[in-house]
Amino acid sequence: xxxxxxxxxxxxxxxxxxxxxxxxxxxxxxxxxxxxxxxxxxxxxxxxxxxxxxxxxxxxxxxxxxxxxxxxxxxxxxxxxxxxxxxxxxxxxxxxxxx
Amino acid sequence: xxxxxxxxxxxxxxxxxxxxxxxxxxxxxxxxxxxxxxxxxxxxxxxxxxxxxxxxxxxxxxxxxxxxxxxxxxxxxxxxxxxxxxxxxxxxxxxxxxxxxxxxxxxxxxxxxxxxxxxxxxxxxxxxxxxxxxxxxxxxxxxxxxxxxxxxxxxxxxxxxxxxxxxxxxxxxxxxxxxxxxxxxxxxxxxxxxxxxxxxxxxxxxxxxxxxxxxxxxxxxxxxxxxxxxxxxxxxxxxxxxxxxxxxxxxxxxxxxxxxxxxxxxxxxxxxxxxxxxxxxxxxxxxxxxxxxxxxxxxxxxxxxxxxxxxxxxxxxxxxxxxxxxxxxxxxxxxxxxxxxxxxxxxxxxxxxxxxxxxxxxxxxxxxxxxxxxxxxxxxxxxxxxxxxxxxxxxxxxxxxxxxxxxxxxxxxxxxxxxxxxxxxxxxxxxxxxxxxxxxxxxxxxxxxx
Ligand SMILES: Cc1cc2nc3c(=O)[nH]c(=O)nc-3n(C[C@H](O)[C@H](O)[C@H](O)COP(=O)(O)OP(=O)(O)OC[C@H]3O[C@@H](n4cnc5c(N)ncnc54)[C@H](O)[C@@H]3O)c2cc1C
Ligand code: SF4
Ligand code: SF4
Numbered sequence: 001x002x003x004x005x006x007x008x009x010x011x012x013x014x015x016x017x018x019x020x021x022x023x024x025x026x027x028x029x030x031x032x033x034x035x036x037x038x039x040x041x042x043x044x045x046x047x048x049x050x051x052x053x054x055x056x057x058x059x060x061x062x063x064x065x066x067x068x069x070x071x072x073x074x075x076x077x078x079x080x081x082x083x084x085x086x087x088x089x090x091x092x093x094x095x096x097x098x099x
Numbered sequence: 100x101x102x103x104x105x106x107x108x109x110x111x112x113x114x115x116x117x118x119x120x121x122x123x124x125x126x127x128x129x130x131x132x133x134x135x136x137x138x139x140x141x142x143x144x145x146x147x148x149x150x151x152x153x154x155x156x157x158x159x160x161x162x163x164x165x166x167x168x169x170x171x172x173x174x175x176x177x178x179x180x181x182x183x184x185x186x187x188x189x190x191x192x193x194x195x196x197x198x199x200x201x202x203x204x205x206x207x208x209x210x211x212x213x214x215x216x217x218x219x220x221x222x223x224x225x226x227x228x229x230x231x232x233x234x235x236x237x238x239x240x241x242x243x244x245x246x247x248x249x250x251x252x253x254x255x256x257x258x259x260x261x262x263x264x265x266x267x268x269x270x271x272x273x274x275x276x277x278x279x280x281x282x283x284x285x286x287x288x289x290x291x292x293x294x295x296x297x298x299x300x301x302x303x304x305x306x307x308x309x310x311x312x313x314x315x316x317x318x319x320x321x322x323x324x325x326x327x328x329x330x331x332x333x334x335x336x337x338x339x340x341x342x343x344x345x346x347x348x349x350x351x352x353x354x355x356x357x358x359x360x361x362x363x364x365x366x367x368x369x370x371x372x373x374x375x376x377x378x379x380x381x382x383x384x385x386x387x388x389x390x391x392x393x394x395x396x397x398x399x400x401x402x403x404x405x406x407x408x409x410x411x412x413x414x415x416x417x418x419x420x421x422x423x424x425x426x427x428x429x430x431x432x433x434x435x436x437x438x439x440x441x442x443x444x445x446x447x448x449x450x451x452x453x454x455x456x457x458x459x460x461x462x463x464x465x466x467x468x469x470x471x472x473x474x475x476x477x478x479x480x481x482x483x484x485x486x487x488x489x490x491x492x493x494x495x496x497x498x499x500x501x502x503x504x505x506x507x508x509x510x511x512x513x514x515x516x517x518x519x520x521x522x523x524x525x526x527x528x529x530x531x532x533x534x535x536x537x538x539x540x541x542x543x544x545x546x547x548x549x
Contacts, residue, residue, distance in 0.1 A: 068158075
């Protein structure tokens, strides 16, 4: 399992292969105040796009722009009111070509 | 303005004139099949899709099983945008250093009427929606349905969209809005909620590889292709892996139980990276250039997790109704969505014809589903999802099976060859498997496949 000859591409490069039609409206917002008291930080491990970044004060930095719109974060989060979740407006957001 | 999400709410409207006979929400396989059948029956139908084109938001592993298409699209194989025809199916049980593969090939699947095909969702979903449009459906892309419209008695009479003046009224609304189905939830059809334990997260990378390299490495030629499903490659997180061949790319990924992945301190892309380094996989994908990364949820709860399928003025089909069949690492959803959508479309047309779009008038939907593979297979395999996602199947059995086979194949002379019973006992013990569980799980598995 340690054959590292084929180096994994950096995560940013992987994400740059995906097309996002970024809408001005953030379709997901995260209330970092609620996150401060969260012990699981489930979102940090589960979000496939790696959009939840823990801050040194125990909060969360979140940017909606490269979101896959999968729904994982609101499903795994049990911080009441931490995540306001919706789909981006029609036509905006992720566009998969080889999904 | 409200947006489509877990907090979607219905709007009560006064008696209206219908904009369409039927509104179908979501142009995935379920939605397009539903719209196609409604249009064929001569009723007006809108097919509303939030993506800029059908398939833009959709992700799957990569294989479509075509038998249900025989009924929807005569000689579909001559028209479908196929990457490769699957003539080899393999199941791999693995540990970090071992892999046992059951590898089956048949050239029967490489000629009409074909069995399975790999295809990209952007191509497949667009093609299916186009069939509905050819039959007379109106495709409304780049439009999000944000909630249901109801009459004063609570019956569904249409949908609200995020377009200006975007209300669409209809006799029947068919919710084909996929795994998150905010519409089915808003309508109260999920009594227990679509909880995280019934969901898995599928994460996939598409790797470009020259066509010749694929043919050589996977031992196929022409348009023949391979699918490989894997168990034991997710560090004990309930789930599995997959590797499918396209024309000049491969799709590789993992499927992970949602509660497991959020507890494990591992990220999905690390698990794919590990899978790609596995000695049984690395040579197959060597040099492959990543050209897309994607993810999507999967409703894996099966029969026991399904919602109500029929309401007054409303039907639910496909992943929106948890109809994806995950009998282990074998994942089938597109065929179930196509079947359910087709029956939903037929039931809606029949109800319109009879002039009764209440739940009772739409009840034919359930009957059609029960008489077909859609609910029959789900009922039959209702115990398998839990079995395959169980800790034993994930953490103990792969190692046990690999050790057993290693023991059988290994030549240890001058030591005498251990007997099968000794090997079985040893590999079970070393991997923490108890006989009681083995027998019980074997029974559940056999009963499921009976
Ligand atoms: C990683 C992964 C691997 C899989 N592998 C396979 C496989 O190999 N073979 C297989 O057969 N199945 C597979 N499946 C399952 C399969 O993808 C699904 O079962 C199937 O896509 C369900 O079809 P559907 O039409 O019900 O839903 P979807 O295909 O999810 O379609 C729903 C549609 O509704 C639209 N929509 C949602 N909400 C709204 C709204 N509010 N307004 C407007 N539009 C909306 C979406 O954009 C989407 O187009 C896999 C799934 C995943 C995630
Ligand atoms: S978003 Fe939810 S899971 Fe993530 S840190 Fe905040 S409260 Fe915790
Ligand atoms: S919807 Fe999915 S991709 Fe988007 S932020 Fe949530 S978990 Fe991440």
